[in-house]
Amino acid sequence: MGREQIPVVIVAGFLGSGKTTLLNHLLSASGGTRIGVVVNDFGSINIDAMQVAGQVDSMISLGNGCLCCLVDASGMDELLERLARPGAGIDVIVIEASGLAEPRDMIRMVLASDNPRLCYGGLVEVVDGAEFESSRQRHPELDKHLRYADLVVLNKIDRVDAERQESLRAKVIELSEGKPVLPTSHGRVDPALLFEQRPRREEVVRQLSFDDLAHDDDHSGHVHAAYESVEFSSALPLNPRRLMAFLDSRPAGLYRVKGFVHFGLAGHRQKHVLHTVGGFLRFERSRWEEGQAHHTHLVLIGSGIDADAVRAALAECVETDPAPSDKQAMLLIAPYLR
Numbered sequence: 001m002g003r004e005q006i007p008v009v010i011v012a013g014f015l016g017s018g019k020t021t022l023l024n025h026l027l028s029a030s031g032g033t034r035i036g037v038v039v040n041d042f043g044s045i046n047i048d049a050m051q052v053a054g055q056v057d058s059m060i061s062l063g064n065g066c067l068c069c070l071v072d073a074s075g076m077d078e079l080l081e082r083l084a085r086p087g088a089g090i091d092v093i094v095i096e097a098s099g100l101a102e103p104r105d106m107i108r109m110v111l112a113s114d115n116p117r118l119c120y121g122g123l124v125e126v127v128d129g130a131e132f133e134s135s136r137q138r139h140p141e142l143d144k145h146l147r148y149a150d151l152v153v154l155n156k157i158d159r160v161d162a163e164r165q166e167s168l169r170a171k172v173i174e175l176s177e178g179k180p181v182l183p184t185s186h187g188r189v190d191p192a193l194l195f196e197q198r199p200r201r202e203e204v205v206r207q208l209s210f211d212d213l214a215h216d217d218d219h220s221g222h223v224h225a226a227y228e229s230v231e232f233s234s235a236l237p238l239n240p241r242r243l244m245a246f247l248d249s250r251p252a253g254l255y256r257v258k259g260f261v262h263f264g265l266a267g268h269r270q271k272h273v274l275h276t277v278g279g280f281l282r283f284e285r286s287r288w289e290e291g292q293a294h295h296t297h298l299v300l301i302g303s304g305i306d307a308d309a310v311r312a313a314l315a316e317c318v319e320t321d322p323a324p325s326d327k328q329a330m331l332l333i334a335p336y337l338r
C-alpha cells in the first residue's frame with residue numbers, strides 16, 4: 001500500500017495575530033506526527049529548542065523573502081519536494097506565511113503542485129481578536145482574506161471582554177461567509193483538526209521535550225477551540241448522485257470530511273478515498289485491503305454544524321436500489337478524481 005498523502009496546511013494571518021504561537025503549539029502538541037515546516041520569518045521560533053526536542057525534522061527557511069512572491073509554482077514545488085521525499089518521513093507540512101502574504105496566491109501555489117505525494121490541507125487564517133476592528137480599518141483587504149480561509153482561528157480571545165466575544169465571532173463568521181470560526185487563546189487549536197495524529201514514536205528519546213521548553217505552560221483559564229466531529233458508516237453502498245448533492249451543498253462550517261466511500265456500481269467498486277478541506281474536494285481510487293468488507297466510513301469535522309442533520313443527510317445518500325445501474329452518476333465524481 002502506498003504512503004498516505006501529506007497535507008500541506010497554510011497558516012496565514014495579519015502581522016502579530018499569533019501565527020508563530022499557533023505553529024509552536026502544533027509542534028508541541030503533535031505527538032508522534034512529524035511536521036515539516038516552511039517559514040519565512042524565523043525570528044520568533046526557537047529552532048534550536050525544537051531541534052533539541054526532535055520536534056522539527058526538516059525546516060526550510062526562505063530568509064527574508066516573502067513566500068507569496070514565489071509565484072512560480074515550480075519553485076514552490078521544489079521546496080515542498082524536499083520535505084515530501086519519502087526519506088524525510090514527514091506526515092504533514094505547515095507553511096507559515098508572512099503576515100503580508102496574499103493567501104490566495106499561497107493556495108494557488110499549493111494547488112498547482114503536481115507532486116502526487118502532497119494534498120491541500122487548508123488555509124488557516126489567524127485573526128487577532130483584540131485588534132480586529134482597528135486592523136480592519138487600517139487594512140480593509142483583511143476582510144477578503146477571511147473569505148479564502150477554510151478555517152478561521154479567532155485568537156487572543158483572552159484579551160476580548162466576555163460581552164464582546166459573541167458579536168466579534170458573529171462578525172468574523174459573516175465576513176468569512178460561514179466558515180468555521182474557532183475562538184482560541186495562544187493558538188491552542190487541537191492538532192487533530194488539521195492533520196492525522198500519530199502516537200509518539202518510541203525511538204524519540206524524551207530527554208527534553210518541547211513541552212518542557214515552552215514558556216507558557218499555564219493552561220488554566222485558556223479557551224480551547226471547540227469543534228464537532230461526526231462519524232458515519234454504512235455497510236450498504238452510497239448513491240453517487242446523492243452523495244455529490246450532499247457534498248455540493250455541505251455547510252460552510254464543515255471544515256473537513258475524510259474517509260472512504262463504497263459505491264456498489266459495477267466497474268466502480270474500488271475504495272473511493274474522500275478528502276475535503278473547506279471548499280476543496282478530492283476523490284482517489286484505492287484498493288480494499290485483503291478481506292476488508294466494502295463499506296463507507298466518513299469522519300466529518302466542523303464548527304457550528306448540526307451533527308444530527310449531517311448524519312441524517314448522509315443516511316439519505318445510502319443506495320436504495322438493490323442493483324444500482326446508474327453509471328452516469330459516476331461522471332459527477334470524475335472531475336474530483338485524482
Ligand SMILES: Nc1nc2c(ncn2[C@@H]2O[C@H](COP(=O)(O)OP(=O)(O)OP(=O)(O)O)[C@@H](O)[C@H]2O)c(=O)[nH]1
Pocket residue numbers: 013014015016017018019020021022041044098099155156157158159184185186187
Ligand atoms: N494575550 C495573548 N497574546 C498572544 C496570543 N497569541 C499570541 N500572543 C502574543 O502576540 C504576539 C505575536 O504573536 P506571534 O505568534 O509572534 O504572531 P505572528 O502572527 O507570528 O506575528 P508575525 O510573524 O509578526 O506576523 C506575541 O507576543 C505572542 O506571545 C493570545 O491568544 N493572547
